[in-house]
Amino acid sequence: MKPIRKKRLMSVLLILITSALGSYLIIKALDSNLDFFYTPSELTDQEIPNNKRIKVGGMVLEGSVLREKTKIEFVITDYKGSIEVVFDGVVPDLFKEGSGVVVLGYLNEKTLYAEEVLAKHDENYMPPSIDIGN
Amino acid sequence: MIKKFIHQFASPKTYMFQVNRAYPYIFYFSVIIYSLSVFWGLFLTPEDFVQGNSYRIIYLHVPASFISQSLYLAMAIASAVYLIWKVKLSVYLVRSIAPIGAITTFIALISGSIWGIPTWGTWWVWDARIVSTLILFIMYLGLISLHDSFNNFEKADKFLSILVIVGSVNIPIIKMSVEWWSTLHQPASITLSEKPAIDLVMLYPLFGSIIGFAGIVTCLVILSSKFQIFRREKNKSWVNDYV
Numbered sequence: 001m002k003p004i005r006k007k008r009l010m011s012v013l014l015i016l017i018t019s020a021l022g023s024y025l026i027i028k029a030l031d032s033n034l035d036f037f038y039t040p041s042e043l044t045d046q047e048i049p050n051n052k053r054i055k056v057g058g059m060v061l062e063g064s065v066l067r068e069k070t071k072i073e074f075v076i077t078d079y080k081g082s083i084e085v086v087f088d089g090v091v092p093d094l095f096k097e098g099s100g101v102v103v104l105g106y107l108n109e110k111t112l113y114a115e116e117v118l119a120k121h122d123e124n125y126m127p128p129s130i131d132i133g134n
Numbered sequence: 135m136i137k138k139f140i141h142q143f144a145s146p147k148t149y150m151f152q153v154n155r156a157y158p159y160i161f162y163f164s165v166i167i168y169s170l171s172v173f174w175g176l177f178l179t180p181e182d183f184v185q186g187n188s189y190r191i192i193y194l195h196v197p198a199s200f201i202s203q204s205l206y207l208a209m210a211i212a213s214a215v216y217l218i219w220k221v222k223l224s225v226y227l228v229r230s231i232a233p234i235g236a237i238t239t240f241i242a243l244i245s246g247s248i249w250g251i252p253t254w255g256t257w258w259v260w261d262a263r264i265v266s267t268l269i270l271f272i273m274y275l276g277l278i279s280l281h282d283s284f285n286n287f288e289k290a291d292k293f294l295s296i297l298v299i300v301g302s303v304n305i306p307i308i309k310m311s312v313e314w315w316s317t318l319h320q321p322a323s324i325t326l327s328e329k330p331a332i333d334l335v336m337l338y339p340l341f342g343s344i345i346g347f348a349g350i351v352t353c354l355v356i357l358s359s360k361f362q363i364f365r366r367e368k369n370k371s372w373v374n375d376y377v
Contacts (some may be wrong), residue, residue, distance in 0.1 A: 008218045012299060019300040022309065035316045036261040057316060079160060093257030102318055118255045123323040126333035127180035127187055 019131060035104050041081030050108050056083060057102040065097055076101060076112075087114035094119035144221045146363045147372045153356050160356075164349020171342030179336050183235035188252040189336075195245040196340060197347035202238040202270065203305055205231050205351070210302040213295035225291040226366060228298060229281055230359035234351060236274035243267060254318055262311035266304060273301045287366065 001009070005036055027034065037057035038048075048054060064075035071088050074097075084101050095101060102118030105112045142148050175193040182189040209231045216225040246264070247257040258264070277294060284290035312321045323331045329336055367373050 012214050020303050023303045071218040123320045123331045124181050
C-alpha cells in the first residue's frame, strides 16, 4: 500500500474509532434510561414515587388473572419480584397467563394502575401442532 | 491480474456495460424467488402457535429490516474505498444506495407498525429497536440532502463518505438493541451462534424471501447507480452511447 493510502486508511479508522467511542459514552451516560420498562424486581430495589407514570414489563403470573366485567387484575412477575396490576379496558389478543406483557401506569401503594397494556411475544415461531406447552 | 480487473471494473464505463448485461437475469431471478417464497409463506406454511396468521408479515418485515441494515454496511465499505483509494465509482454507489436504503428502512418501519397492532396492541412505541431504526431512516434522508446541498461534487463526496462512516456505529446498535436494553421488540430469531428459534417450515420461505428481496433491491440500486453515473459523467463521450 502506498504511504498516502496508508495515511488515509488511518484517518478512516480514526473516524470510526472516535464515533464509536462517542456513541459509547452517550449510551453509557443515558444508562438505563434507554430501557423501555422496569422489571418488577427493579421496582422493589428502587424508590419510585407514587403517581409517577412508569412502564413495567414481565410475565403474567399463571393463575393470577381476575376478570370482572371490563376490569382485569393480574400479577406481573420476573420470577424474582412481582407487582399487582389493575386495569380497566381492552387487553391485546396475545395477552394471556404465562406470556409477556408491558404495562404503562401509575404506581400507588405497590399496585400499578394501568392505562395501557401491551403484549410482548418472544422470538419463537412454530406451528400449533408441535406446541409442547411451554 | 486482479489489480487490472479491479481497475477495469472500477471504471464507470465497464461497470455500466457489465451491470446492463447482468440486470435482466438478476431481475427475473429475484422476482420469481421472492414471489414463490411469499406464496409459500402465505399459503403453504401453518399458522404460528401464538400469533396465528399475523406473523406472516415476517416475509416482508424481516427481509426489509435485514436489507436496510446491510445496505448501510455496503455504503460504509464503499465510503472507505472512496476515501482511501479515491475510486469515483465507489462514491457514486454510496449516493445511489442512500435512497434505496431509505425506502427499505421505511418498509421495515411500516410493516413493523402493521405487525404491532394485532400482536403488541400498539403500532408505535419508543423502544430502543424502533428508535434506532428510525434514526437509520433519518440518517439515510440526511445523507441524501447533505450530498445534494453542495455545489461542488468533490466536497460533497468527501463529506458524504465521512458522515456515512460516522453513522455506521448505528448498525451494531440496531442489531444489539434488543439484547442491551429491555424492549417491546423480541430478540432475534435467527442468530449465527444458536439454532434458529423459528420452525423450519417457516424458516425456508423466510430465507427465500430474504434472497429474493435482496435481489430486487440490487436491481433498484443498479437503476439508481445508472442515474448517478449519467448525472456525474454526462460530459464523457461514452455516455452518449446510452442516451
